[in-house]
């Protein structure tokens with residue numbers, strides 16, 4: 001039996017492993033390494049804050065996550081296959097490390113945020129070609 005996600009250190013472990021997969025992924029890796037030259041030491045704690053707010057009910061993330069992706073979407077359209085892959089990698093990473101109620105919540109929230117994001121980005125893409 002694997003442990004559940006219980007602390008910020010657990011989230012850190014999850015996020016570091018997730019981005020290890022993302023960076024070398026053939027479908028979405030280039031977005032993080034070529035389109036955006038990620039400042040990882042800055043980005044990782046921000047993402048951990050984001051997930052701590054959602055999973056541990058501790059509101060340490062105060063930015064607007066959607067906004068960042070609108071800007072990104074103008075540089076490089078974020079397509080359904082990108083979101084599909086992002087969710088796959090996130091889900092697999094959670095399953096590799098954790099199980100339980102909070103691990104399940106992480107997966108459902110990731111999926112639902114990705115669906116909303118995909119819808120918003122796609123609306124934006126179709127407006128921009130009209």
Ligand code: HEM
Pocket residue numbers: 028031032036043046047050063064065068069072078079082083086109110113114117
């Ligand atoms: C196609 C899928 C996705 C791609 C390619 C992607 C890519 C990126 C990139 C490149 C950044 C950094 C942008 C920058 O600093 O200039 C970023 C930031 C972020 N992403 Fe995503 N993302 C995706 C989906 C998601 C989803 C589904 C979530 C949430 C469940 C998410 C949460 C975040 C958060 C919280 C940030 C930090 C925002 C901030 O700086 O306040 N991303 N993403």
